[in-house]
Amino acid sequence: MSETTTSLHINALPAFSDNYLWLLRQEQYALVVDPGDADVVEQALHQHHCRLVAILLTHHHADHTGGAAELQKRWQCPVYAPDHLHAAYTALHPISVHEGEHITFPLIPGLQCRVMCLPGHTLDHVAYLVDGKHLFSGDVIFGAGCGRLFEGTPVQMYQSLQRIAELPESTLLYPAHEYTAHNIAFALTIEPDNEMLKQRAASTLVLRDQALSTLPSTVGLEKNTNPFLRCAQLVNLAPFNHLTPIALFTALRARRNSF
Numbered sequence: 001m002s003e004t005t006t007s008l009h010i011n012a013l014p015a016f017s018d019n020y021l022w023l024l025r026q027e028q029y030a031l032v033v034d035p036g037d038a039d040v041v042e043q044a045l046h047q048h049h050c051r052l053v054a055i056l057l058t059h060h061h062a063d064h065t066g067g068a069a070e071l072q073k074r075w076q077c078p079v080y081a082p083d084h085l086h087a088a089y090t091a092l093h094p095i096s097v098h099e100g101e102h103i104t105f106p107l108i109p110g111l112q113c114r115v116m117c118l119p120g121h122t123l124d125h126v127a128y129l130v131d132g133k134h135l136f137s138g139d140v141i142f143g144a145g146c147g148r149l150f151e152g153t154p155v156q157m158y159q160s161l162q163r164i165a166e167l168p169e170s171t172l173l174y175p176a177h178e179y180t181a182h183n184i185a186f187a188l189t190i191e192p193d194n195e196m197l198k199q200r201a202a203s204t205l206v207l208r209d210q211a212l213s214t215l216p217s218t219v220g221l222e223k224n225t226n227p228f229l230r231c232a233q234l235v236n237l238a239p240f241n242h243l244t245p246i247a248l249f250t251a252l253r254a255r256r257n258s259f
């Protein structure tokens, strides 16, 4: 068999005010994660001369699911979604995904995709780990931050973030929103002397001044700069040293809501 190129291309498609819809392409075939807007995805498919072969949904919020029905109809492709009876999914007749499952795509035979259930932002939330090194994480983790707790408990979210932290440090993270700059501003109020955080603030400013994406991030970068992944270390320091990691996480999440 002749050698063919199997490299995976990943594009951030900006949508709404700060969403990224993630497009994964291999040769002429594409997958999309969380297509909140069908037109944005159609334009990218046209630009790259690609055919959509599957839609992956991380959770039920409209800015992640709003374009799925139109794309499914246009491309007659399967939709993978959390196993949850939410109205956002039922009309799509999705293939339900579960913890630890491996999804394969017949037209992209080399691509490996594993499902992680990460509740907290919503109870149904899943992430997709592609080729063991690209995590499409929806609204669980953001650059230097984490998602709001709309449905889950702080303990659920803390545990979901810990599972991300346990992945290899080189794992690339693809959150669904560009919130990094504001999250760093908050993180600096918690850890004003964190040198890596200060460096990240400077490099983020350069990127955002050029309207460039700050993503993907990496597990290693988040472990060093994201306060929501650093609670176990922060409780060794004043003024947090009377708290458990979960109590600190809960307090930080509440404080971030009004920041």
Ligand SMILES: [Zn+2]
Binding pocket: 059, 061, 121, 139
């Ligand atoms: Zn959401």
